[in-house]
Amino acid sequence: MNIILILAPASIGLGALGLAAFLWTMNAGQYDDPEGDAARILYDHLDDKPPADPER
């Protein structure tokens, strides 16, 4: 049974990692312009990084 004490926190930790990644993409403005991002990836000369300060 002791294994639960390791496995349970480990799996919650993984889930939390996923949640943290989602919150990060959200705050980094990665969902602000889906159409533009789809277009930007096609050409090298376009700036395909997310905007520097999405909140401003």
Add this chain to the structure above:
Amino acid sequence: MSQGLALHRDLEAFVQRDDAGRGRLELLVTGARCAGCIGKIEKAVRAMPGVSAARLNLTTGKLAVDLEPGKADPERVVETVEGLGYRACLFDPAEAGAAQDREGKELAIALGVAGFGAGNVMMFTVPAWAGLFGQELNASTLTLMYWMAAIVATPCALFAGRPFFRSAWASLKRGKANMDVPISIGVILTLIVSFSETMLGGKHAYFDAAVTLLFLLLIGRYLDHRLRASARSAARDLLALQAPVALRLVDGVEQGVPVAEVKVGDRLVVAPGERVPVDGVVEAGRSELDNALISGETALVPVAEGARLHAGALNLSGRLVMAATARSEDSTLAAIARLMEAGAQARSSYVRLADKAAALYVPVVHTAAALTFVGGWVLGLGVREALLRAAAVLIVTCPCALGLAVPAVQIAASSRLFRKGVLVKSGAALERLAEADHVVFDKTGVLTEGKPALIGAPDQLVALAAPLARASRHPLARALSAAAGAGPVAVDCVETAGQGVEGVIDGRRARLGRAAFVGVRGGDARETELWFGFEGDLKIRFVFEDRRRADAAETIARLRRLGMSVEVLSGDLAGPVGDVAGALGVSDWRAGLTPFEKAEIVDRLKSEGRKVLMVGDGLNDAAALAKAHVSMAPGAAVDAAQTAADLVFTGEGLGAVVEAVETARESRRRALENFGFSGLYNLVAIPAAVLGLVNPFVAALAMSGSSIAVLLNAARPRLGRRA
């Protein structure tokens, strides 16, 4: 737009500055669609002096430009973008701030957190359910599982529940109970009971139910928000586009000023292609005005010195100098805007289906829960068992299905309509549309195409005049050249504002324009006409008519079959309105109405208990659109009409109106089915909970089961009907 910008104006107000003096400018760019557009626009703007960065958001159409300290020339940025062939206008910083979708972001984050909680809490509750059915799981392990579930679920539920708690609190403060009240009470009570059960070593804890309930509800809430947000941002863009500038003439120099600053007596310049900014009188210049959007009149109105101008009229051919007789706030346009506002306010008091259901649901469920508690206690179950059963009643009657019932149906319906070219601005609009029983049509631009078309002219005569018509940008000349197709253009063309165009075709001098300009006396003022003639030769008359939409008659017949009555209200003259109404078989029509009379008639119909669907496209309809129970505007309508309307339809036909009404009625039926289903489900679930037959496993199963059934019913394609 570009004419106004060629002048010097102080646009510093549009620049947002930080402490170091760096500026940020936002522009709304229309016409950009692809990766190539992004490259062109960003490269050109970045290359400008004083610009440090530029980024175009293709989804919202906003171009954000970062400026270095000191130098700022917003006009040049606009000119640069317009020079590339896109339409651009400056975005008011106040509007730009509001445009960020904070609510959507908050809901998405809450949804993410609830999803995380609902997924991970299963890890502990599934083993606990196994224990409920007699598998090997001793009491202390069960309690351990519940504690771990509590650690995951409680913070998630409290965080993800904030949108509901806030809304429930606001509703209670107003002395009403909306759907969020039972949700909030259910979640909080569930958490409290589950904690006390876990501490006392009991077998029933519902941590998973609390967070899963919120997860399912947030899905519905997020869908509903997405539906409204896209429409709202469209409306905001329209407002920003109207950032109005008037050209004031001071000592012979033209100066751009905000329309709000125009004073009575100011002399203003109205260039061809621009709208008259405020009411006034012409001081100099001749031109023709298109009043269609103000009054619905189809005939173009010639104006000369001394003529009265109404704000919003489109100046077609010549430069006019006018004296303002009213300030912007006192102009016709502003009066229409005030009526629109009043209409929108009246409409916001509409009670939505889900709230009506909540008004029924809340007292029933809460009474049942309270009776269970009191009854159980009195009958000797003990406080703990009685409270547990009362909580079970609240949990199994979970309003998930109710919360999803309406948004799921409306999302399905509006995406179906979107594919057919109808944009639905809100779920409430669909509900109101389903109730409509009387349709009011505007004539110009709705029942008709809204632009003149040549009628009954032999091809060889059209071909004769076409070379001159092609040289002019006047709407009638354009209609003539459209009828003729491509071909040669006359040479040495000179256009006389408000009169016509003169040029040389095959070596012969010819004129095309008003009767007097071509050398004909009289002419028939009742009809829209254009004259053509070679010097010293016979004169030819072309007549234009605003053609009826091809499917107007069919649309009206179909609406009647749906049990709706039809009426036509127009600002145009009685002659053309009567013709159109007669041809379409509508006996109920009125002509020569002002925008205010239209709104009044709609108001009167409303007070008679009719649910009016208004379909209109002009500024003169905007007030009536806002006042009607529900309203639709074609995609070619003026911005104000599109903003006021609940639904906007694109495409050539009127069939979209019938389509929208049918879909709205269908989705209302679906939503009611869903409510019926939830009611039926509760009829079984409440007695089961009261009798103590519900355990956490049954609660979880019932909750997801009912929600899935509601979602499937919403997504079900229409049966036995053509799609």
